[in-house]
Amino acid sequence: xxxxxxxxxxxxxxxxxxxxxxxxxxxxxxxxxxxxxxxxxxxxxxxxxxxxxxxxxxxxxxxxxxxxxx
Numbered sequence: 001x002x003x004x005x006x007x008x009x010x011x012x013x014x015x016x017x018x019x020x021x022x023x024x025x026x027x028x029x030x031x032x033x034x035x036x037x038x039x040x041x042x043x044x045x046x047x048x049x050x051x052x053x054x055x056x057x058x059x060x061x062x063x064x065x066x067x068x069x070x
Contacts, residue, residue, distance in 0.1 A: 002053060005030075005038045015040065 003015035003023065013030055015023045030040065031049045039053040 001042045002050065003040045003042055003047070004057075005034055005036050005040065007036055 001017060003017055006014045006016045006022065008014070008027065011027055013025050013027050013034070015025055017023070025047070030047050034040065034049060037054070037058065039050045039057060040047045041050050
């Protein structure tokens with residue numbers, strides 16, 4: 001399952017799935033260096049960084065913003 005990192009609140013990360021459901025996860029359970037907006041895979045027991053999906057979604061967001069301001 002994929003989750004996006006929505007935000008951090010103290011020791012917690014708020015992750016959001018594709019349906020908009022939020023999950024609170026201890027930051028210490030996430031890979032080092034994870035930032036807001038990153039996409040994570042969850043295999044049922046651990047989270048891993050999904051670089052391809054993160055890059056794809058950032059490019060899509062940039063494209064939408066560029067379209068708005070043209």
